[in-house]
Amino acid sequence: MKIRRPLIIIAIALFVLLVALPVMAQQGEPCTTCPVSFDTPSVLDPASDYAAESAKLFWFVFWIATGVFVLVETLLIVAVFRFRNRPASEAVQIHGNTKLEILWTSIPALILVVLLGFTLRSMAVIRAPVKGEPLKVVAVGHQWWWEFQYPDLGVITANQMIVPVGQPIEMELRSVDVQHGFWAPQLFGKMDAVPGRTNRMSFTVTEAGEYGAQCTQMCGEQHAQMRFQIIATPAGEFQTWAAGQQQVPPPPEGEAAVRGQEIFLLRCSACHTVGGTVAAGRVGPNLTHVSGRDFIAGGIMPRTDDNLRQWVQNAPSFKPGTLMPDFSIILSPQDMTDIVAYLSTLK
Amino acid sequence: MATASHTLPGAGAPTGLLSWLTTVDHKKIGILYLYTTFFFFIIGGLEALTVRTQLAWSNLKFISADLYNQVFTMHGTTMIFLVVVPILAGFGNYFVPLLIGARDMAFPKLNMLSYWLLLAGGIVLNASFLLGGAPNAGWTSYAPLSTAVYSQGTSIDFWIIGLLLGGTSSTLGAINFLVTTITMRCPGMKMTELPMFAWSMVVTSVMVLFSTPMITVALLLLFLDRNFGTVYFSVPGGGDPLIWQNLFWFYSHPAVYIMVLPAMGIISEVLPVFSRKPLFGYQFIAWSSVFIMILGFSVWAHHMFQVGSPLQVDTFFATASMIIAVPTGIKIFNWIGTMWGGALKLTTAMLFAIGFIAMFVIGGITGVSLAIVPINWQVHDTYYVVGHLHYVLFGGSMFGIFSGLYYWGPKITGRKLNETLGKWHFWLHTLGFNLTFFGMHILGLLGMPRRIYTYASGQGWDVLNLISTIGAFTIAFSVLLFIVNWFVSLRSGEVAGDDPWGGATLEWATSSPPPVHNFDKVPTVKGLNPLWADAHPGEQSHY
Numbered sequence: 001m002k003i004r005r006p007l008i009i010i011a012i013a014l015f016v017l018l019v020a021l022p023v024m025a026q027q028g029e030p031c032t033t034c035p036v037s038f039d040t041p042s043v044l045d046p047a048s049d050y051a052a053e054s055a056k057l058f059w060f061v062f063w064i065a066t067g068v069f070v071l072v073e074t075l076l077i078v079a080v081f082r083f084r085n086r087p088a089s090e091a092v093q094i095h096g097n098t099k100l101e102i103l104w105t106s107i108p109a110l111i112l113v114v115l116l117g118f119t120l121r122s123m124a125v126i127r128a129p130v131k132g133e134p135l136k137v138v139a140v141g142h143q144w145w146w147e148f149q150y151p152d153l154g155v156i157t158a159n160q161m162i163v164p165v166g167q168p169i170e171m172e173l174r175s176v177d178v179q180h181g182f183w184a185p186q187l188f189g190k191m192d193a194v195p196g197r198t199n200r201m202s203f204t205v206t207e208a209g210e211y212g213a214q215c216t217q218m219c220g221e222q223h224a225q226m227r228f229q230i231i232a233t234p235a236g237e238f239q240t241w242a243a244g245q246q247q248v249p250p251p252p253e254g255e256a257a258v259r260g261q262e263i264f265l266l267r268c269s270a271c272h273t274v275g276g277t278v279a280a281g282r283v284g285p286n287l288t289h290v291s292g293r294d295f296i297a298g299g300i301m302p303r304t305d306d307n308l309r310q311w312v313q314n315a316p317s318f319k320p321g322t323l324m325p326d327f328s329i330i331l332s333p334q335d336m337t338d339i340v341a342y343l344s345t346l347k
Numbered sequence: 348m349a350t351a352s353h354t355l356p357g358a359g360a361p362t363g364l365l366s367w368l369t370t371v372d373h374k375k376i377g378i379l380y381l382y383t384t385f386f387f388f389i390i391g392g393l394e395a396l397t398v399r400t401q402l403a404w405s406n407l408k409f410i411s412a413d414l415y416n417q418v419f420t421m422h423g424t425t426m427i428f429l430v431v432v433p434i435l436a437g438f439g440n441y442f443v444p445l446l447i448g449a450r451d452m453a454f455p456k457l458n459m460l461s462y463w464l465l466l467a468g469g470i471v472l473n474a475s476f477l478l479g480g481a482p483n484a485g486w487t488s489y490a491p492l493s494t495a496v497y498s499q500g501t502s503i504d505f506w507i508i509g510l511l512l513g514g515t516s517s518t519l520g521a522i523n524f525l526v527t528t529i530t531m532r533c534p535g536m537k538m539t540e541l542p543m544f545a546w547s548m549v550v551t552s553v554m555v556l557f558s559t560p561m562i563t564v565a566l567l568l569l570f571l572d573r574n575f576g577t578v579y580f581s582v583p584g585g586g587d588p589l590i591w592q593n594l595f596w597f598y599s600h601p602a603v604y605i606m607v608l609p610a611m612g613i614i615s616e617v618l619p620v621f622s623r624k625p626l627f628g629y630q631f632i633a634w635s636s637v638f639i640m641i642l643g644f645s646v647w648a649h650h651m652f653q654v655g656s657p658l659q660v661d662t663f664f665a666t667a668s669m670i671i672a673v674p675t676g677i678k679i680f681n682w683i684g685t686m687w688g689g690a691l692k693l694t695t696a697m698l699f700a701i702g703f704i705a706m707f708v709i710g711g712i713t714g715v716s717l718a719i720v721p722i723n724w725q726v727h728d729t730y731y732v733v734g735h736l737h738y739v740l741f742g743g744s745m746f747g748i749f750s751g752l753y754y755w756g757p758k759i760t761g762r763k764l765n766e767t768l769g770k771w772h773f774w775l776h777t778l779g780f781n782l783t784f785f786g787m788h789i790l791g792l793l794g795m796p797r798r799i800y801t802y803a804s805g806q807g808w809d810v811l812n813l814i815s816t817i818g819a820f821t822i823a824f825s826v827l828l829f830i831v832n833w834f835v836s837l838r839s840g841e842v843a844g845d846d847p848w849g850g851a852t853l854e855w856a857t858s859s860p861p862p863v864h865n866f867d868k869v870p871t872v873k874g875l876n877p878l879w880a881d882a883h884p885g886e887q888s889h890y
Contacts, residue, residue: 007771007828010824011775011824014820014824034406034803034804035406035802035803036803037803037804037805037806038803039806040794040807041793041806042792042793043725043726043791043792043793043794044792051725054721054725057719057721058722058725061719062716065712065715068712069708069709069712072679072683073708075683076701076704076705076708079686079687079691080686080691080693080701083686083687083688083689083690083691084691084692085690085691085692086689086691087690088623088690089690091622091623091624091689091690092624092688092689093624093625094624094625094688095627095628095629096627096628096630096631096684097627097684100680100684101628104676104677104680105673105677108672108673108676109673112669112670112672112673115669115715115719116665116669118719119665119718119719119720120662122719122720122721123658123661123662123720123721124658127658143497173655177497178489178497179491179492179588181653181728183728183796185725185793185794186794188724189653189721189724189727190653190724190725190727191653191655191724192653194589194654194655195491195588196582196587196588197589199654200655212794212806214799216727216729216796216797217489217728218416218484218485218489218797218798219492220492220497221412221413221416221483222412223798223799223800224412224798224799224800224801224802225801320412320413321413
């Protein structure tokens with residue numbers, strides 16, 4: 001047993017080193033452009049009829065699974081402890097037992113029949129046709145951000161999807177490029193946005209709140225940074241929000257903002273839309289009310305003037321691979337400041 | 348034979364480099380397979396450590412997003428196509444002829460070709476790292492992300508060619524295993540009384556033969572799309588990206604059974620020997636494999652519950668997926684039945700076999716939970732699935748593979764592995780494995796998607812990820828112990844002799860390592876456990 005001591009020492013050293021790793025990582029300066037933190041988006045903390053149904057089914061399955069797990073592992077452990085190190089002559093030479101085989105075939109089969117029954121019931125509940133007057137929202141996946149269209153309201157936004165509590169939401173999912181996965185764990189299970197198809201899904205939020213979400217289908221370099229949030233508000237607040245979104249922002253005032261708008265229309269309008277102006281690009285997010293949002297760039301930074309400036313200046317340095325080009329060689333620092341001054345007026 | 352002579356049997360056969368390059372001996376090819384795949388296992392393991400280091404805590408910047416995508420893609424591709432599938436073919440190469448009392452495989456030159464195609468595939472795949480970047484669309488490489496519009500450069504082409512070579516190797520191997528077991532069994536050995544590992548290679552080979560053409564077709568179509576302007580997967584051209592998923596999973600779900608059935612075969616050899624009892628319910632274990640094989644072809648779309656199929660389609664695939672738990676359960680109960688009433692010798696090989704059962708049960712149970720569609724809608728593409736698949740492929744297949752290496756290693760090298768180091772390996776491996784993968788189930792439920800290179804702080808994911816990373820390094824350390832053990836034992840391990848474990852099957856009836864022709868005299872057998880027939884006369888009857 002000479003090797004035991006060095007092994008223990010190496011093992012302990014390994015553990016210490018690894019615990020030190022994240023501590024060292026935390027030593028850096030505070031991260032101003034790190035991804036926006038959402039509250040833990042737990043499947044088991046549901047806030048909609050859909051998520052409540054799947055959480056209920058999960059717990060039902062969990063307890064059956066735990067029962068099976070405990071039974072099998074106990075049998076295994078008992079077998080190991082009861083029959084180890086006995087003289088070989090005591091090993092009973094049996095080849096099988098048909099009654100036992102029937103037993104351990106039929107009991108699991110019965111359990112599965114029960115599980116299947118609950119599965120089908122739950123699927124029917126979740127996919128049941130919507131009752132009442134739904135709100136239609138179309139979510140369009142782009143590399144790497146989500147666009148949200150409200151066709152009945154004439155509103156288009158990005159990164160944050162605002163919905164009323166209590167009213168059924170009927171989602172349509174589309175993609176303009178590759179496959180994306182649409183998922184807000186506390187509100188609904190996944191439905192993919194598949195290029196060339198329109199997928200449908202519905203849910204009703206039961207609790208007001210802000211729910212973290214992100215793309216779940218590997219969609220390229222910045223798949224991890226395709227994040228979004230669903231904000232559920234009481235119906236009244238939702239109406240106010242929608243009315244605000246339907247307004248065209250007033251023309252900018254002040255020298256910087258006016259100049260900013262000129263540069264914006266020249267340089268940015270091919271990709272971005274701002275209501276009430278000639279800017280009508282559909283490649284990037286609709287910016288009509290960009291300053292009313294809490295974060296930008298697919299949920300990777302809070303929407304502050306400073307972050308906006310950095311993003312406009314050189315987006316690929318924060319999100320390598322993004323379609324938004326590096327503007328630092330085209331636009332002067334003054335241009336950037338003016339553009340941000342203009343964007344800040346788009347509330 | 349068990350005397351301390353240092354001239355091991357098998358000496359005298361040519362051992363030079365040329366002999367390895369030109370060999371058609373199934374044992375040498377088997378050894379080439381084992382060393383090559385273990386080398387790829389180390390590469391895939393280093394990729395896993397890179398992934399785990401990047402994810403150890405929120406907002407770490409160990410590697411870039413693009414490199415991360417390359418590394419996790421190569422980890423999955425390597426472990427599946429260059430490690431688990433071919434390492435089991437390696438065991439098959441070495442042991443199927445020995446188990447059935449044959450002198451070689453049916454087509455030795457085809458066998459040689461299988462190995463070199465695999466090596467070529469592995470080299471092509473890994474060469475991409477140096478030639479413009481490795482594949483980065485995940486081991487599933489879903490279209491249209493993997494088409495030329497969204498994956499410029501050649502990385503996906505390397506992936507396609509590497510996999511085509513590996514798939515061809517696997518198909519040729521399957522033909523060889525089938526013909527060998529059907530035509531070359533020694534006198535007295537019935538097809539229905541094959542040693543369980545040989546039987547599992549038969550079943551697996553049938554699966555390989557029928558499923559591999561699908562991925563071959565899918566890869567060719569993708570290659571045409573990328574390089575010759577076809578539009579099979581391109582929406583603007585009138586194609587459909589879901590065709591890729593259907594073709595891909597028609598192979599890649601059966602691939603799970605291709606990776607686990609032979610490992611189940613290995614532990615079905617190990618458990619009886621160290622329990623000193625015949626395999627409990629041989630016929631049930633054997634036919635449950637066939638049942639799994641047949642059902643395995645009708646569950647592929649359970650990987651696609653979120654693409655918007657009609658509920659009827661989801662219902663069919665959910666039902667088929669759940670039914671697979673029944674034959675799997677039969678196996679598990681029969682293995683416990685094999686141990687029950689035995690005289691267990693807890694060698695390292697036996698510990699890994701028991702560990703296989705203990706861990707695979709968890710993977711099986713989470714597998715059933717994933718067949719339950721509303722749960723799948725929630726946890727698909729999250730770390731819950733990553734946890735599940737590693738309990739099946741690492742807790743299952745890799746535990747079986749290590750069990751096989753400790754059990755059959757002495758037959759291959761002529762020397763036993765060190766049991767003290769072996770037990771350290773087992774316990775650290777099991778500890779590290781559970782630290783790494785158990786928490787992933789919880790991470791998935793807490794909303795962490797898979798394949799993300801970073802995550803925000805304050806979402807409650809940090810601590811579980813850190814534990815997982817610590818576990819990954821623990822596994823790496825334990826594997827290091829195994830490698831040290833292997834090479835130290837190769838030089839100075841205890842000489843094994845013909846039959847160090849008191850085995851029941853024919854490979855123990857010849858020397859360790861066996862001579863080039865395997866058996867001096869073609870053996871004649873009666874019943875399932877030929878070497879035990881004398882020890883327990885009159886008990887060979889089975890129902």
